[in-house]
């Protein structure tokens with residue numbers, strides 16, 4: 001069974017309610033119809049019912065089972081405005097600004113639905129840049145208890161691949177933290193271990209990636225990853241984690257033997273922690289496009305409720321996959 005089919009099956013076993021606020025996006029409408037017909041999640045779409053149904057009619061997709069919430073007509077309008085104002089007034093939010101956001105910014109409206117337990121999770125980002133998609137989630141939902149940093153990961157399912165967990169990998173951070181410190185990289189490794197266990201169901205084997213393996217290069221960039229490895233080992237001693245490792249040493253047993261003999265991770269890694277967002281974002285897109293991998297994300301970890309992003313380059317199938325993964329996160333929340 002393909003990785004994502006297992007996730008869809010899990011999602012179906014305890015159906016959650018996911019908000020899709022980008023209802024002018026064609027791929028989102030097509031994805032919604034598949035999610036409903038496959039029973040993966042209950043769907044809430046935000047916007048004007050007539051416009052959404054016109055869009056669906058034009059695309060010839062069935063949205064019969066979706067709940068449509070129009071911010072202008074919802075009985076929850078005043079409650080959400082008041083709540084947003086209360087949550088953000090110390091950061092300069094006014095009642096007027098809160099009203100404008102709740103009425104006009106569907107991403108903020110969707111996050112407020114999740115915050116208010118009117119939905120279990122949200123997926124957006126097909127037609128919004130990541131910064132705009134994630135900001136309301138970070139501002140309103142905040143980190144989960146005991147977590148300092150939210151980070152972004154992808155699940156990659158690589159065809160015909162003998163590495164990782166039968167070709168399935170977690171890559172982080174590919175979406176959020178632009179230049180994490182050593183301390184932050186260690187925290188990203190710990191959150192990624194939890195996400196991997198939850199969503200892949202296997203033991204994480206974590207490589208802290210660099211352009212150097214075990215001191216083969218000298219540079220402050222290498223020192224950062226070496227220090228992150230030291231911190232992670234000290235703070236999370238039960239993790240199977242090693243660094244600094246180049247990608248080939250992390251993945252390929254033959255290369256691991258010569259570059260990092262004796263490493264518990266080299267040649268076996270299934271969780272790859274990138275040193276910064278340039279390498280993480282470029283790395284996942286190369287694997288997705290050149291190796292024809294399925295790429296689901298950027299998913300968030302460390303946030304208090306499940307809200308996940310998409311690439312603007314996503315397909316409707318990617319949206320279905322991320323919704324299924326979001327539903328599984330919601331089951332575990």
Ligand SMILES: CC(C)(COP(=O)(O)OP(=O)(O)OC[C@H]1O[C@@H](n2cnc3c(N)ncnc32)[C@H](O)[C@@H]1OP(=O)(O)O)[C@@H](O)C(=O)NCCC(=O)NCCS
Pocket residue numbers: 091130131132134135138139143148149150151174175176177178281298
């Ligand atoms: C997401 C992002 C926009 C946040 O940065 P920002 O707009 O400058 O916003 P701020 O730093 O003021 O953060 C906004 C809020 O989110 C919180 N926040 C930001 N990053 C956070 C993180 N990694 N973990 C937890 N909270 C975070 C801040 O604490 C702040 O909360 P507050 O307003 O209650 O104080 C920024 O990190 C970013 O642009 N990341 C890259 C996204 C991207 O382009 N990715 C590539 C494509 S996937």
Ligand SMILES: CC(=O)OP(=O)(O)O
Pocket residue numbers: 125128129130174175281297298310311312313
């Ligand atoms: C994840 C990502 O790179 O998002 P986008 O392609 O929308 O910038």
